[in-house]
Amino acid sequence: MYYAHTAPAAHDWQPLHDHLRAVAALAAERAAKFGAAKPAALAGLLHDLGKYTAAFQQRLSGSTTKVDHSTAGAQEVLRLATTGADRMMAELVAYAIAGHHGGMPDREAETSSLTERLAKALDAPDPVWRTELFPDASGLMPEFRWDRDPGILAFQLSLLGRMLFSCLVDADFRDTESHYAQVSGHKVDREWPRLPDIVVELIRRFDDHMASKRAVAEPTEVNRLREEILNHVRGRAGIEPGLMTLTVPTGGGKTLASLAFALEHARHHALDRIIYAIPFTSVIDQTARIFRDVLGPDLVLEHHSAIEASAEFVREGAEKLRLAMEDWAAPIVVTTNVQLFESLFSNRPARCRKLHNLARSVIVLDEAQTIPLHLLRPAVAAIAELARNYGTTIVLCTATQPALASPEFKGGLSFQTTSELAPNPIRLYEALKRAVVLHGGEMSDDDLVAELARTPQALVIVNSRAHALALFRKAASKLDGVVHLTTRQYAMHRQSILADVKNRLQKGLPCRLIATSLVEAGVDLDFPRVWRAEAGLDQIAQAAGRCNREGRRPLQSSVVTVFRPAEFRSPREIEMLAGNFRDISRRHEDLLTPEALRDYFLDVYWRSGDTLDEKRILEAFRVDATGTDFAYRSVAERFRMIESGLVPVIVAESGTARDALISLSAPDAHSGAIARRLQPFTVQVPPRARTLLEARGDVRFAEEPRFGDQFAVLTNGGLYHRDVGLLWDEPQYLEIDDLII
Secondary structure, eight states, X not given: OOEEEOOSSGGGOEEHHHHHHXXXXXXXXXXXXGTOHHHHHHHHXXXXXXXXXXXXXXXXXXXXXXXXOSXXXXXXXXXXXXXXHHHHHHHHHHHHHHTTTTOOOBSSOSSSOHHHHHTOOOXXXXXXXXXXXXXXXXXXXXXXXXXSSHHHHHHHHHHHHHHHHHHHHHXXXXXXXXXXXXXXXXXXXXXOOOHHHHHHHHHHHHHHHHHHHHHHSOOOHHHHHHHHHHHHHHHTTTSOSSEEEEEOXXXXXXXXXXXXXHHHHHHHHTOOEEEEEESOHHHHHHHHHHHHXXXXXXXXXXXXXXXXXXXXXXXSGGGGGGXXXXXXXXXXXXXXXXHHHHHHXXXXXXXXXXXXXXXXXXXXXXXXGGSOGGGHHHHHHHXXXXXXXXXXXXXXXXXXXXXXXXXXXXXXXXXXXXXXXXXXXXXXXHHTOOOEEEEEEEEOHHHHHHHHHTOSEEEEEOSOHHHHHHHHHHHHTTOSSEXXXXXXXXXXXXXXXXXXXXXXXXXXXXXXXXXXXXXXXXXXXXXXXXXXXXXXXXXXXXXXXXXXXXXXXXXXXXXXXXXXXSSOOOOHHHHHHHHHHHHHHTTOSSTTSHHHHXXXXXXXXXXXXXXXXXXXXXXXXXXXXXXXXXXXXXXXXXXXXXXXXXXEEEOOOSHHHHHHHHHTTSTTOOHHHHHHHHXXXXXXXXXHHHHHHHHTTSEEXXXXXXXXXXXXXXXXXXXXXXXXXXXXXXXXXXXXXXXXO
């Protein structure tokens, strides 16, 4: 008898054939949604083929000799399928099997390539495996809509390989977890209700929520238009799954309208889940809270933790169950663009485990224009393929719709003529126009403070944390009611600041808010005047959405002044977009119209050229008559949506944060769950700054022997200030910070 996993008692060891058959069945179930059950089942049957050796069985009995048990299955699948389409699919299965512990490899590389591993000499598995498993390597190719363009075809195959990998690793982890739970007598509750089973009830809850809002809402023109938009969007729910846009001016209620569409669309087409992707962690907590208020507290998975577990802490057997391996099986998922897109281009089991659950889902890309330019082409390619072959509906939801349609955007999205969900975006813009944009030219901080002195309630948005800090200090020394909002503050602190700001605005108290661009996304504020440092037109439009948001003031007195900062340079990428903004300003009198925004984005994309795939992601996947040459590992290393590489520091001021840190010492501590509890209490800092704080004893790593550098905790509370957040006093690190918004 060959075994897959051990247990304290010998009679509880898991037979290897039981594990492989179970993983094959689970993987096939996951891949059936996109027509790839057969190759997924084959991957499951063969993934641990190397355990059919005496050397591995001796390791289970205590031998310390390392055994490569992943490569044997990758070699065998290519022996089983030797010609045609089945051979191509067998290569994808080989990538998945070879990488199911350490990550999908590159086909060619200096070390640990798939080619190298396929040529590796191994102990032959006991032939008994053939009579226990009966693998079938025929009919593996799913009936996809394959493209004739070799580059697009290669990308399609590469994503399919990652999807098979997702099905395999999720199935493997689930069966392994089930084995250890059964042995220990511990009940694992990881099941979520299926969206098709509860969607009617969720729609009822949504209707009840909206009825309660209507009962207290003012009968304004803005609220009437929000109601019109909501009803129109819900009426489009029967549209066939695919690529869609929802273009609604800021303040038009697009968050709830997009949720309503997603619920109705999922009900109409029996889709599996709703995934809401948000560009900024600064507002994800707010969106998740709205969804919980509407739908209930136990159905929304909020996954955006920046407190990631180190790969070195992933272990075989029971210990690997400590790691948070999110599979996005919840009916409603609120996440970030970073989590979504970096997972789509990852090669690691932890990141890729969730990917199969993107199939037959509704994905709402909130503020779709914020996808970083240097990765825009590969991100668009992934969006297109999910809609094309995985039954996924993608909604690009924004007030400033990016110009991503083919053929104007090379490799762009193929929208249907009926894909816009909102009622006539041009008319909506005219009806919801509440502010005018003026050019202020160059302005110093003294100029801005003088303007604020004449304006008791005003918002100033600048392009860096360093500028916001300097301007706040200058203004606060001369004026009252000055408030600072920045990612130097942790999320829970920012929520309390925003609540205070809203209270001041409603009561007519002095409120001069100085903020970075985090205030532009999903933050419901209504100022009479706004000053915005030059940036891209989409950011200017977002800033305008915080001016006269409810339409209670005259249009001409609701002014957004765009200025060039005199003392602080903007980050290079923002300065480039500001140049595009200045060009569009010369061609359009009204800068906030859909036409002006479309022209702006086309200019930005044309000028960006090849830098829209700056890391050469798409070139890393090639296919020809000889087979595949996919660079999964290299692409995962290069695909980084946030280039700054910030790292978290936990500010444990509150009892909630302190209790979460204490729970890390429990023997069964689940690092992923605790990381999610701590996320609202983290501040992102440059790595060198955290290293400095650690060296000075101002930061320590909680439970470092078990979790490494996953939980960095601020121990010097004097560095965190209620008005400005976390500070460190070395000038060179403040210069780094100047590039961060």
